[in-house]
Amino acid sequence: MTRQALSRKIINTCLEMTRLGLNQGTAGNVSVRYKEGMLITPTGMPYELMTEESIVYVDNNGVYEKGKLPSSEWLFHLAVYQARLDCNAVIHNHAKHCAAVSILEKDIPAIHYMIAVSGTDHIPCVPYATFGTSQLAQYVKEGIKESKAILLSHHGLIAAETNLDKALWLAHEVEILAEWYMKLLATNQPIPLLSKANMVAVLEKFKSYGLRIEEK
């Protein structure tokens, strides 16, 4: 895909993220792996105002185009691409239920077999660090090796996948799981979890299940 087409796709993903209720205001950011770096949304710009020209190229050394300012979270986007060679798209948001679970500093455990969309048996919550810092990027780098979706304590969600459509799908699935988890926690009842063996069986089945969401 050309840079122009990828940039349009990034903006459409941002708009769809808002339409799905996964984000508010200028929170969140989206990137795709591109050449020797990535294309990423600019910092602090409402998604509706973005044009293809607003999208910023940042190389693997963190050097970006003159006259443009990339997302304040470019460090953790690069960290994901370094940690996961299987992932080409990264979405970050402040989805309501993901953020709520992250404020409790909790992982989302195996409450439902769809947890396996993360590629493992839980959605980890990585420690808190100030947004935009190398400390946060370091926590993200460790967490994302374990799972394609992670919660950032007192902040939100990161979802990484092979393409933007899949990353958006993953972010949506995790928000639903987070909503169920918050509702379960509110019952004050013990929460039964699927066993390791249950989750291993689902993870195995997912390897051949029709989860292929190709680029539109």
Ligand SMILES: C[C@H](O)[C@@H](O)[C@@H](O)C(=O)COP(=O)(O)O
């Ligand atoms: C303060 C920022 O909103 C921060 O939360 C960041 O993580 C975010 O979600 C959006 O920042 P950018 O507009 O710089 O991408």
Ligand SMILES: [Zn+2]
């Ligand atoms: Zn954020």
